[in-house]
Amino acid sequence: MATRIDVTGLTAYYGKFKAVADVNLSIEPKNVTAFIGPSGCGKSTVLRTLNRMHEVLPGARVEGKVLLDGEDLYGAGTDPVNVRRTVGMVFQRPNPFPTMSIYENVIAGLKLNGVRKKALLDERVEESLRGANLWEEVKDRLGRPGAGLSGGQQQRLCIARAIAVEPQVLLMDEPCSALDPISTLAIEDLITKLKSSFTIVIVTHNMQQASRVSDATAFFSLEKTGDPGRLVEFDKTSKIFSNPTEKRTEDYVSGRFG
Amino acid sequence: MTTEPDSSADAAEPRGAATATAPPQDPPPAGGPTVAAASKPRVGTADLIFKNLTRTAGFGLLALIAVIAIFLVLRATHALNANTGNFLTTEEWFPNASPPKFGVAATLYGTVVSAAVAMIIAVPVAVGIALFITVYAPRQLSSVLGYIVDLLAAVPSVVYGLWGLIVLAPHMKGIQLWLNDYFGWIPLFSADSVGRSLFVASVVLAIMILPIVAALSREVFLQVPIAHREAALALGATRWEMIRTAVLPYGKPGVISASMLGLGRAMGETIAVALVLPASFNISAHLLSPAGNTIAANVANGWGEANDIGRGALIASGLVLFIVTMIVNIIARAIVARRREFSGSSA
Ligand SMILES: Nc1ncnc2c1ncn2[C@@H]1O[C@H](COP(=O)(O)OP(=O)(O)OP(=O)(O)O)[C@@H](O)[C@H]1O
Ligand SMILES: [Mg+2]
Numbered sequence: 348m349a350t351r352i353d354v355t356g357l358t359a360y361y362g363k364f365k366a367v368a369d370v371n372l373s374i375e376p377k378n379v380t381a382f383i384g385p386s387g388c389g390k391s392t393v394l395r396t397l398n399r400m401h402e403v404l405p406g407a408r409v410e411g412k413v414l415l416d417g418e419d420l421y422g423a424g425t426d427p428v429n430v431r432r433t434v435g436m437v438f439q440r441p442n443p444f445p446t447m448s449i450y451e452n453v454i455a456g457l458k459l460n461g462v463r464k465k466a467l468l469d470e471r472v473e474e475s476l477r478g479a480n481l482w483e484e485v486k487d488r489l490g491r492p493g494a495g496l497s498g499g500q501q502q503r504l505c506i507a508r509a510i511a512v513e514p515q516v517l518l519m520d521e522p523c524s525a526l527d528p529i530s531t532l533a534i535e536d537l538i539t540k541l542k543s544s545f546t547i548v549i550v551t552h553n554m555q556q557a558s559r560v561s562d563a564t565a566f567f568s569l570e571k572t573g574d575p576g577r578l579v580e581f582d583k584t585s586k587i588f589s590n591p592t593e594k595r596t597e598d599y600v601s602g603r604f605g
Numbered sequence: 606m607t608t609e610p611d612s613s614a615d616a617a618e619p620r621g622a623a624t625a626t627a628p629p630q631d632p633p634p635a636g637g638p639t640v641a642a643a644s645k646p647r648v649g650t651a652d653l654i655f656k657n658l659t660r661t662a663g664f665g666l667l668a669l670i671a672v673i674a675i676f677l678v679l680r681a682t683h684a685l686n687a688n689t690g691n692f693l694t695t696e697e698w699f700p701n702a703s704p705p706k707f708g709v710a711a712t713l714y715g716t717v718v719s720a721a722v723a724m725i726i727a728v729p730v731a732v733g734i735a736l737f738i739t740v741y742a743p744r745q746l747s748s749v750l751g752y753i754v755d756l757l758a759a760v761p762s763v764v765y766g767l768w769g770l771i772v773l774a775p776h777m778k779g780i781q782l783w784l785n786d787y788f789g790w791i792p793l794f795s796a797d798s799v800g801r802s803l804f805v806a807s808v809v810l811a812i813m814i815l816p817i818v819a820a821l822s823r824e825v826f827l828q829v830p831i832a833h834r835e836a837a838l839a840l841g842a843t844r845w846e847m848i849r850t851a852v853l854p855y856g857k858p859g860v861i862s863a864s865m866l867g868l869g870r871a872m873g874e875t876i877a878v879a880l881v882l883p884a885s886f887n888i889s890a891h892l893l894s895p896a897g898n899t900i901a902a903n904v905a906n907g908w909g910e911a912n913d914i915g916r917g918a919l920i921a922s923g924l925v926l927f928i929v930t931m932i933v934n935i936i937a938r939a940i941v942a943r944r945r946e947f948s949g950s951s952a
Contacts, residue, residue: 445947
């Protein structure tokens with residue numbers, strides 16, 4: 348159920364502003380791929396093109412190809428709604444629906460898919476919350492509001508919500524940036540565990556995190572502000588962090604730049 | 606008159622720490638009067654003046670309201686004592702006759718029904734307009750439309766009322782006949798003849814409250830955080846599903862409040878309704894029949910030629926309207942508060 352992603356010649360715009368240019372990369376199934384790079388180089392933008400969330404913003408558009416197991420996400424007949432059901436997303440700030448309970452948050456996506464059977468929903472809630480390492484903490488208060496959890500728990504709730512619909516790919520945009528070190532470790536463990544069932548792409552500013560959790564790493568950068576961001580180097584994580592080909596990558600991962 | 610906490614704090618704690626760290630409500634830490642004095646919040650002269658000013662204004666306002674209430678209740682009681690009918694159940698209004706006989710039943714019924722039907726018509730349309738502007742319309746159109754709706758909401762509602770009366774009401778006959786033809790089997794829509802009915806009054810009221818409810822709902826929907834909308838979209842929601850999952854639940858308390866404001870206006874609306882309705886004092890379940898009256902319209906129609914008892918009777922009916930409005934607001938608040946912890950205000 349995991350999927351490979353091939354990106355070719357991807358260029359993304361915000362109105363007239365070209366945010367990233369000509370990105371080419373291949374993401375292997377059941378791998379964790381990390382996006383790193385200085386702020387503003389377009390990591391989030393590229394990530395959001397992978398489930399067509401980029402175009403949700405007014406004026407935003409995309410050129411190039413994104414193939415999901417060979418099928419073009421931006422093909423004429425492709426419905427973005429279906430894309431987003433296949434490619435799940437976890438945002439930088441935990442964003443559980445504040446009007447819903449923990450239980451309702453987890454099943455929000457399932458309800459969109461028309462799942463109504465109580466027994467099935469119950470089962471999937473437990474499964475997803477266990478998958479997100481949250482079940483033990485919340486199993487006695489599933490009816491309480493999701494917004495009443497701690498930040499780290501909320502983020503894991505959002506992960507549970509995303510995996511409840513059984514996507515093939517899970518995109519995570521700095522999922523730990525609002526969290527304390529303990530919650531961060533919990534999420535990193537979780538990523539390692541989820542890798543067995545999903546293809547995962549994670550944006551992070553934390554070099555240790557990238558080297559700890561990812562199999563492949565993409566380093567993005569930009570020449571100067573106003574220029575579009577570009578993919579500088581994409582390789583195995585061990586290679587990027589020990590023996591990168593590009594000088595700029597080496598400077599960045601060793602902390603001499605950015 | 607205020608103790609300067611800093612001067613006494615020296616001995617016990619470093620300066621600044623005592624004043625900066627102790628929140629005002631904290632109980633004074635144990636350890637003698639010096640420390641207790643040090644942890645007292647600093648009160649400036651400006652604070653004192655402001656406090657007294659707001660307190661005076663607050664109590665003054667309450668006193669004023671009490672005086673008005675007493676005056677109104679006295680006038681009303683005077684008339685109610687002279688009444689030979691039952692004020693709450695009598696479907697007649699002869700307060701100027703001797704002996705006076707009057708009851709609020711028919712006008713109260715007209716008020717509640719016309720306002721309720723106006724809400725049923727106006728709120729869905731207003732919410733639809735607000736949703737279109739905030740979710741569906743392209744960005745530029747959305748800001749233009751938002752501006753227009755805000756402007757329209759600032760126009761006094763009687764303007765819409767008169768428009769509805771002069772332009773719309775004459776064309777209502779067709780709609781009423783149509784409703785009667787197809788839905789006449791429902792008692793609400795059955796009628797021997799159609800005309801200046803509660804239904805027409807409701808439509809005029811709906812037009813009057815539509816802009817304000819739409820403008821407020823739009824504000825409410827604009828407050829929905831992008832993060833929640835994106836969360837829904839990222840789960841594979843269509844736009845309408847996104848509205849149902851993220852926008853409507855989040856905006857519900859605000860829309861209810863906006864509707865209540867509209868309802869209050871509809872129930873208190875006077876002139877337009879007075880011009881539409883034939884001012885008859887009977888309770889009829891047939892919305893389309895030319896009949897009906899509301900409390901506010903009755904006050905406007907009757908005040909001029911009313912004698913002392915008559916005015917007391919009108920005041921009494923006004924107090925009933927006040928109580929009904931209050932009950933409606935209490936119910937609305939209860940609805941909003943029921944799931945307060947799920948309201949999203951904490952996130
Ligand atoms: N909604 C938007 N409208 C216009 N420009 C945007 C928008 N979002 C991002 N940009 C621009 O696109 C470029 C890339 O932004 P992006 O958010 O992808 O960077 P990033 O690598 O994720 O940065 P960070 O590490 O700070 O999150 C930046 O120049 C940014 O200013
Ligand atoms: Mg980013």
